[in-house]
Amino acid sequence: MQELDIAGQGSVRVTRKSDNVVIIEKDLATEQMVLAMGPQHPSTHGVLKLECLTDGEVITEAVPYLGYLHRCFEKHCENVDYPGIVPYTDRMDYLAGMNSEMAFAIAVEKLLDVEIPRRVEFIRVIVSELNRIASHLVAIGTYGIDLGAFTPFLFCFRDREHILSLLEWASGARMLYNYIWIGGIANDVPADFNKRVMEFVHYFRPFATELFKLLTENEIFVKRTKGIGIMPADVAINYGWSGPMLRGSGVKWDLRRNDPYSIYPELDFDVPVPDGKFSDIGDCLSRHLVRALEMEESLRIIEQCIDKMPGSEGFNPRAGVPKRVRPKAGEVYGRAENPRGELGFYIQSDGKSTKPLRCKARSSCFVNLSAMKDLSKGQLIPDLVAIIGSIDIVLGEVDR
Amino acid sequence: MGNTLNAWSNALVGFNPMGLPLGLVILAAIPLVFIALYALTYGVYGERKISAFMQDRLGPMEVGKWGILQTLADILKLLQKEDIVPASADKFLFVVGPGILFVGSFLAFAVLPFSPAFIGASLNVGLFFAIGIVSIEVVGILAAGWGSNNKWSLYGAVRSVAQIVSYEIPAAIALLCGAMMAGTLDMQQINILQSGSWGFAHFFLFQSPIAWLPFLIYFIASLAEVNRAPFDIPEAESELVAGYFTEYTGMKFAVIFLAEYGSMFMVSAIISIVFLGGWNSPLPNLGAVALNDWTNGPVWGAFWIISKGFFFIFVQMWLRWTLPRLRVDQLMYLCWKVLTPFAFVSFVLTAVWEIYVP
Amino acid sequence: MEEGKVVSQSVAASASAYAIIREKFGEAVSAFDANDTMPFFEVLDTSLWQEIALCMRDHAKLKFNYMACLSGVDYPAEEKLGIVCNIESLGVFNHKIAVKVKCSREGGSIPTVSCVWHTANWHEREAYDMYGMHFAGHPDLKRILCPEDWEGYPLRKDYKVQESYHGIKVPY
Numbered sequence: 001m002q003e004l005d006i007a008g009q010g011s012v013r014v015t016r017k018s019d020n021v022v023i024i025e026k027d028l029a030t031e032q033m034v035l036a037m038g039p040q041h042p043s044t045h046g047v048l049k050l051e052c053l054t055d056g057e058v059i060t061e062a063v064p065y066l067g068y069l070h071r072c073f074e075k076h077c078e079n080v081d082y083p084g085i086v087p088y089t090d091r092m093d094y095l096a097g098m099n100s101e102m103a104f105a106i107a108v109e110k111l112l113d114v115e116i117p118r119r120v121e122f123i124r125v126i127v128s129e130l131n132r133i134a135s136h137l138v139a140i141g142t143y144g145i146d147l148g149a150f151t152p153f154l155f156c157f158r159d160r161e162h163i164l165s166l167l168e169w170a171s172g173a174r175m176l177y178n179y180i181w182i183g184g185i186a187n188d189v190p191a192d193f194n195k196r197v198m199e200f201v202h203y204f205r206p207f208a209t210e211l212f213k214l215l216t217e218n219e220i221f222v223k224r225t226k227g228i229g230i231m232p233a234d235v236a237i238n239y240g241w242s243g244p245m246l247r248g249s250g251v252k253w254d255l256r257r258n259d260p261y262s263i264y265p266e267l268d269f270d271v272p273v274p275d276g277k278f279s280d281i282g283d284c285l286s287r288h289l290v291r292a293l294e295m296e297e298s299l300r301i302i303e304q305c306i307d308k309m310p311g312s313e314g315f316n317p318r319a320g321v322p323k324r325v326r327p328k329a330g331e332v333y334g335r336a337e338n339p340r341g342e343l344g345f346y347i348q349s350d351g352k353s354t355k356p357l358r359c360k361a362r363s364s365c366f367v368n369l370s371a372m373k374d375l376s377k378g379q380l381i382p383d384l385v386a387i388i389g390s391i392d393i394v395l396g397e398v399d400r
Numbered sequence: 401m402g403n404t405l406n407a408w409s410n411a412l413v414g415f416n417p418m419g420l421p422l423g424l425v426i427l428a429a430i431p432l433v434f435i436a437l438y439a440l441t442y443g444v445y446g447e448r449k450i451s452a453f454m455q456d457r458l459g460p461m462e463v464g465k466w467g468i469l470q471t472l473a474d475i476l477k478l479l480q481k482e483d484i485v486p487a488s489a490d491k492f493l494f495v496v497g498p499g500i501l502f503v504g505s506f507l508a509f510a511v512l513p514f515s516p517a518f519i520g521a522s523l524n525v526g527l528f529f530a531i532g533i534v535s536i537e538v539v540g541i542l543a544a545g546w547g548s549n550n551k552w553s554l555y556g557a558v559r560s561v562a563q564i565v566s567y568e569i570p571a572a573i574a575l576l577c578g579a580m581m582a583g584t585l586d587m588q589q590i591n592i593l594q595s596g597s598w599g600f601a602h603f604f605l606f607q608s609p610i611a612w613l614p615f616l617i618y619f620i621a622s623l624a625e626v627n628r629a630p631f632d633i634p635e636a637e638s639e640l641v642a643g644y645f646t647e648y649t650g651m652k653f654a655v656i657f658l659a660e661y662g663s664m665f666m667v668s669a670i671i672s673i674v675f676l677g678g679w680n681s682p683l684p685n686l687g688a689v690a691l692n693d694w695t696n697g698p699v700w701g702a703f704w705i706i707s708k709g710f711f712f713i714f715v716q717m718w719l720r721w722t723l724p725r726l727r728v729d730q731l732m733y734l735c736w737k738v739l740t741p742f743a744f745v746s747f748v749l750t751a752v753w754e755i756y757v758p
Numbered sequence: 759m760e761e762g763k764v765v766s767q768s769v770a771a772s773a774s775a776y777a778i779i780r781e782k783f784g785e786a787v788s789a790f791d792a793n794d795t796m797p798f799f800e801v802l803d804t805s806l807w808q809e810i811a812l813c814m815r816d817h818a819k820l821k822f823n824y825m826a827c828l829s830g831v832d833y834p835a836e837e838k839l840g841i842v843c844n845i846e847s848l849g850v851f852n853h854k855i856a857v858k859v860k861c862s863r864e865g866g867s868i869p870t871v872s873c874v875w876h877t878a879n880w881h882e883r884e885a886y887d888m889y890g891m892h893f894a895g896h897p898d899l900k901r902i903l904c905p906e907d908w909e910g911y912p913l914r915k916d917y918k919v920q921e922s923y924h925g926i927k928v929p930y
Contacts, residue, residue: 035551057555057728067903074888092750110795148629148725154455209929220630220724237823237848240877251849258852332795332843333827333856345841346829358913360829362844370880381555382727385639399903 032060035381039068043146043385046395050372052384059384062376064369066399073400077359082108082182082325087361090176092361093397095138097133098124098167099338100397101180107262107334107345111327114183114320121263122309123189123317124180126197127167129298129305133204134163135339136291136298139392143288144215146389147224152215159207162200169193183320194306201299208295216292225285229375229387232282239374240367243341244294245391247273248287255337268302269297284390291392326354333362340364340392361400365393436661441471443661448711454721481650486549489647493547496647498655500540502638504662506534512669513588515679515701527579528595530670531572534625537663538564541634544656545644556643558629559728560634566732567624567631570739571719574618576678577750578604578674581611591678599684599692603677608753615675617739619712622667624731626660633728668712672705771853772797773818783810783818798842798856807859808895814845814857815874822855824848826877830885834843834915837863839891843871843878861891870896888913 035052038044047068053061073092079087089104090097102124109116141156164174170189179186204215215221230240236249246253254271255262272293279285329351335344341364348358368391376384445460445468452459460467476725485491511526511690523529538561545557581591581604596602605611624631635643645656672678683691694703759773769792776790776799786803787810801807804814814822826844833840840860847853861868872879882893883902890911893899900906919928 012542015835031549043639067901067905072912078913105791123923144724148632149723150451151721154457158456214722215724218724220726220802223730224724224727237875238876239857240825240875253848318896330793330795331842332857342826344827344844346827348831358829360827362829366880367877370876372765380727380729381640382633382725 001319023040023314030055030247037062037384039065044269044388045142047386048369048395048398049392050376050384050388052376052381054381056128057382059376059379059381061095062372062384064372066366066369066395069395071400074358074360077356079355081354082327085356086181087176087218089361090178091396092363092400093338093340093343093365093394094175096128096131096135096339097175097177098128098180099336100343101134101177102128102262103334103336103338103343104345105180105182106336107332107347108182108327109327110332110334111330111347111349112322113184114322116183116320117315117317118263119188119310119312120184120317120320122305123170123185125262125264125267126189126302126305126309127170127177127179129301130166130197132339133295133298134160134167136295137163137249139291139339140211140215140288143389143392144221146214146385147221149218152211155207155211155214159204162203166193166196166200169196181318181321182325183318183322185317188312188315188317194309197302198306200301201226205296205299208292212292216289218388222285223287224382225279225386225390226283227280228284228383229379229390230280230282231371231375234297235374236282236371239371240320241341241371242364242367242393243338244287244290245341245368247271247290248275248281248390250274250305255335255342259335261336263305266308267301269301269304284386287390287392327351335362338364340394340397341368343397361397363397363400365391365395365398366400369393369398440658440661440665441475443664443713444474444657445471446713450717451721456719458747475654478650478654481653483652484647484649486647488549490547490549494542494647495547495652497540497542497544497547498645498652498659500543501537501659502540502655502662503753504533504536504540505659505666506688507536508666508670509662511587512666512676512705513591513673514705515698516588516591516696522586522588525585527575527585527590527670527674530587530666531568531575534663534666535564535568538658539709540659541644544648548644548647552640552642553644553646556634556640556646559640560644562728563627563631563634563731563735564625566735567621567739569733570617570743571621571625573740573743573747574614574621575670575674577611577614577746580750580754581607581675582745587673587678591673594677595680597685597690597692599680600677600682601684602680603675603682605675605676608750608757610746610749610753611675612740615671616752617743617746618671618674619715621739622671623716623719624735626663626667626716628664628716630723630726631731632720632725635730664713664716665709668709668716669705671712672708676708677704678708766794768853769794769797771851772855775822775847775851775853775855778817778819779810779814782813784842786810796844798858800858800860801913804859804861808871808874810857811871811874814907819851821850823850825877825881826854826876828881828885830889830891830913832889832913832915833860836860837887839863839866839914841868841882841885841891841917845875865892867892867894868869869894870899872896886912887911892913 017277033054035054037052038049039047044050049065051063051065052059073088076088078292086101086104093100137156137160141153144152159350167177168174170193171177171186195290231249233251236246237251250273252271252273257271272290274281274286274289279289329349331348333344333346335342342365344362346360347356350357375387379387449459463469463473485494508530511523511529541560542557545553553697579585582593584590594602594604600606605615627634636648640645643652681692681695681700681704683695762812773792779787782923783806786801786806788800788802790799791797801810814820824846826846827865829842831840831842838860840858843857845855845857859868868891872882880902882896883899884900885891886893886899887901887904888911910917922928
């Protein structure tokens with residue numbers, strides 16, 4: 001028996017049985033296949049492209065390619081004045097516009113020294129927590145779709161619809177609000193807004209339980225997510241993960257608690273982290289679980305805000321809004337807890353211009369996604385889909 | 401009413417002008433027309449309406465009353481679509497794939513007894529034929545997936561082949577349990593053996609205490625064989641775009657779709673024939689109220705088997721809109737380590753039951 | 759005002775962290791700018807940046823384990839490009855500090871810290887994409903948001919957009 005290697009075709013074994021019977025066995029030459037997942041793919045959640053090197057269904061390497069939705073946010077910022085940037089922040093994380101606006105307002109207000117009316121703070125927190133629930137609903141619903149469960153997605157969207165109507169009632173827009181201004185808000189909420197919000201809170205609570213039964217506790221769902229894409233806490237911190245992603249790894253870190261802003265110090269809410277009983281800490285299921293539990297905390301925050309909110313007598317929502325936003329010279333890094341993690345704005349002002357010298361958005365998805373290469377190594381394609389889904393990216397924010 | 405219907409159908413069977421069994425042909429055409437037109441096109445409509453009902457939506461509402469003509473409009477639309485064959489596709493395989501799929505899924509209809517009076521081909525190995533002919537679908541799927549020259553299609557096809565070939569084993573063994581209870585592979589004979597005045601009590605499912613095991617195994621395996629959720633990994637939308645039919649458009653796409661719904665009905669019909677009495681009425685005779693006698697007969701038989709089939713299609717849809725999808729390795733685990741051993745266990749138990757318990 | 763007190767407390771925490779770095783690296787780092795909004799220091803000896811970063815991450819009293827943000831900045835007046843890093847000790851001491859590193863505008867190079875904080879990997883690519891400074895030792899330094907064959911570095915203050923890109927007119 002002799003072995004030959006014919007032009008990289010894999011090894012060929014030639015066995016000579018007798019003079020005229022020769023058996024040639026050939027090992028099939030296998031090679032890795034490059035699989036371009038995206039930018040048009042149902043579960044890359046937008047226009048993300050993953051170039052996967054696959055060996056059968058196992059991924060040896062997945063390299064993300066970004067930029068398909070790059071809209072030059074930072075270049076725009078240097079050419080419009082501060083209030084003009086607010087609508088652009090909406091378009092970054094379009095699923096949580098209120099939260100993005102709030103982060104930007106907080107950053108600029110640090111440089112401005114303006115007095116924010118208390119009622120404004122309460123309204124800001126209510127709308128951004130509502131938006132957080134809406135955003136988590138999309139995250140959870142689309143995660144269901146990623147794993148093949150279609151029905152929870154529509155249930156989630158049905159309830160998100162109520163939130164969008166509430167926000168539309170307050171701001172006039174359903175997704176791109178331009179509601180939280182620098183120093184105030186665009187206008188007061190409508191007269192019955194609080195009542196309607198409470199109605200929604202009472203309506204929504206039982207749904208969270210229903211969703212748990214339908215999706216989170218489903219045996220197949222647990223099988224598909226438990227132990228998949230595990231990220232240890234220290235590596236997660238080193239990767240700069242934040243928000244539900246970091247909490248999924250067991251780090252109790254929430255900017256609303258650890259770097260408090262607005263009225264969050266006055267409010268009573270928990271920061272849910274997985275306890276490792278239902279899920280393995282740091283896996284896809286943990287991240288999903290954190291989001292599911294956070295919705296309940298947001299409901300609690302909204303209830304407390306509505307209880308404590310000062311009345312609207314003599315309230316001018318634009319009292320703190322400067323005529324011309326011209327911050328003092330200096331730099332600031334302001335941040336807020338977004339549904340997807342820490343959204344920060346680094347702003348450089350020269351003190352003379354009404355336009356920032358430099359405005360950089362620290363996007364949470366961008367940072368969370370950067371761990372993709374490590375997370376995807378050696379996973380199956382269905383698991384890759386589960387991992388991308390659990391990162392909950394919004395490409396508008398990744399590419400800015 | 402049942403009696404008049406029976407009388408009417410008996411009269412039709414006896415309608416033999418010039419020695420030609422015209423009445424029988426008319427009677428035979430009823431289920432086939434029904435299946436081709438209703439089960440397949442309205443299977444799609446039913447799926448959309450049922451999913452809408454489960455998801456708090458309305459579903460199609462615009463075309464006709466309650467959107468009842470939606471599927472016809474869809475077919476009209478698909479007919480007008482450009483028939484694209486990708487430039488780099490293997491044209492022969494690409495074209496022939498959907499054809500094989502379609503033929504494979506409908507050949508089994510030949511041996512399905514739709515009523516006591518009608519069976520397309522009364523083979524004495526009918527059940528064997530039905531199990532075997534379904535495997536042809538695999539060739540079609542592989543041809544479609546390979547011929548598309550698309551990596552996603554290839555993944556879908558390879559997954560599908562692995563899945564169908566694996567799941568045929570527990571499915572076939574589970575059906576063999578039914579065949580053992582009947583002592584024949586003739587589909588019509590299996591049905592006849594399950595008839596009796598006590599209705600559902602004569603069905604094989606209730607004839608032995610073990611029968612529920614092969615029944616469940618076959619139902620689960622049949623879900624995998626027709627690529628339905630939670631085993632729809634060959635066309636896993638969120639992973640593989642659309643699996644082996646990613647590149648198909650227009651009528652070729654429709655043909656693949658029809659084949660899928662065809663095989664859905666086919667496996668549902670097989671499970672109801674082997675375990676649930678096929679065209680036999682499940683209603684028992686209660687003294688003077690001879691429900692079983694009133695509701696049996698050629699037309700009633702077609703009604704029963706089709707409604708039993710639809711019931712299982714409904715369960716398939718119900719599962720699809722409730723459950724997430726399994727992963728490839730979990731799917732194989734379920735087949736080889738759970739279903740196949742249990743199928744063998746039920747096979748042995750059924751044999752023991754048939755030998756030692758009359 | 760209570761909020762003012764909180765801010766100055768965190769500035770004091772940053773100042774004491776800075777003192778440790780200053781002690782270790784002496785003249786390689788500039789004086790501490792203790793402003794309220796973003797206290798920072800500058801790394802004057804750019805070549806030491808990676809070493810300083812490692813020390814900041816691993817020093818028992820610093821533990822800056824989390825890089826929140828890395829922004830590229832253009833300083834046309836000084837003829838320099840630079841980065842601003844917002845670094846934080848997450849969950850250990852909870853102090854934070856900003857670090858500035860500058861390099862010359864043409865052909866300037868800054869040592870990479872992507873091996874210190876993985877966050878820096880993509881942020882440095884972005885800074886390179888937008889400003890064109892080179893990050894020495896970066897494992898995968900290529901454009902990230904702009905197409906690979908885009909001309910110029912868009913966020914430089916003197917950036918002129920290219921006339922056409924693959925036959926598409928760019929300014930409109």
